[in-house]
Amino acid sequence: MHVLALDFPPISHLIRWPTIFGSGVWAVNKVVLEEWLAVILVLWFFYSARKGALVPQGAQNLAEAVVDFVRNNIILQTMGSEGLNWTPFLLTLFTFIFVCNIFEVIPVIQMPVNARMALPFFMTMIVYFIYHFVGLREQGIGAYFKNMLFPPGVPKFLYILVSPIELITYFFTRPLSLAVRLFANMLAGHLLLATFAILTATLAASTYVGAVVPGALLVALYGFEVLVAVLQAFIFTILTAVYIGGSMHPAH
Amino acid sequence: MHALLALAAQNPGELQAGLTAVGRGIVYGGAAIGPGIGIGIVVGNAITAMARQPEAAGQAQTTMFLGIAFTEALALFGFVLAFIISG
Secondary structure: OOOOEOOOOOHHHOOOOOEEEOOHHHOEEHHHHHHHHHHHHHHHHHHHOOOOOOOOOOHHHHHHHHHHHHHHHHHHHHOOHHHHHHHHHHHHHHHHHHHHHHOOOOOEOOOOHHHOOHHHHHHHHHHHHHHHHHHHHHHOHHHHHHHHHOOOOOOHHHHHHHHHHHHHHHHHHHHHHHHHHHHHHHHHHHHHHHHHHHHHHHHHHHOOHHHHHHHHHHHHHHHHHHHHHHHHHHHHHHHHHHHHHHHHOOOO | OHHHHHHHHHOHHHHHHHHHHHHHHHHHHHHHHHHHHHHHHHHHHHHHHHHHOHHHHHHHHHHHHHHHHHHHHHHHHHHHHHHHOOO
8 A cells, every 4th residue: 555655656656646445525534544643742741841840851842932932933923922822822823844754764654744735724724714814804994995905105096906915825825825835845845855865766776876966966866855844834833923913903 | 840740630538638847847937937036025125134133133034934825826826737637
């Protein structure tokens, strides 16, 4: 079934994994199993960090570093101190996306969940409804659309251009780019690693020496993909923070 | 050229597959030009800002990542579009 990446799966299974059990909408394949694993890992991570010891140890230490990172580098930089109420949501988002992404480089798993459009699309839908809901709740329907369509400080005649662009941005481009950015980055990384792995394996089987350069590049790309996994989780979370923050307080 | 056209007339499917591949290459290559230049400008100016005011490096870095993310999205649209194109 090639659930574990112990050998090369057929090339058609590079992204489209076969169903393991279930059928129709409830079909479960490798990617779904990974999603479940990610949920369990995130829950276990925060559960094991719950002790609240004065001198943190182990998982609590790591968890406090992650909370600090989300708090200082994401929320306080973009939303200010009013955004601290959003810490649990953004923290969950960041950790979950990171765990889903890092599966790309974990040996024997090696398939990022976000290389399938389903999960980025679903998370983007959540973010999309949240930032519109927050905007409507904080500003009211009239002021929200007024600030969206007619941002202050723009010359009057330019509104002919600006208003349609802002409308498309808020309702179409933002969710689309948020989902596609995460999806395409992970898909590109997965294809890159798979290509170089196949290249290295083929050259090693035929010439030995020829595999040295692609092999070294493969190792370097592994490091690069770890960076990409962190960065994409960071960017998805910070953009969510920017969108929610922008809905809470209109542009000045 | 005539020989190529004659070959293509024999296997119409192959011509289409080849042109699809060429189209995919053009779509992604074209989509990568602008964002490549754009990311260069964003990062270059962020580095200038960080070098001038090292105490504001953290904020410049956050803004730089935001700028990269917005710019990069265009290239990624091209990447996805290249996959969507089918012969």
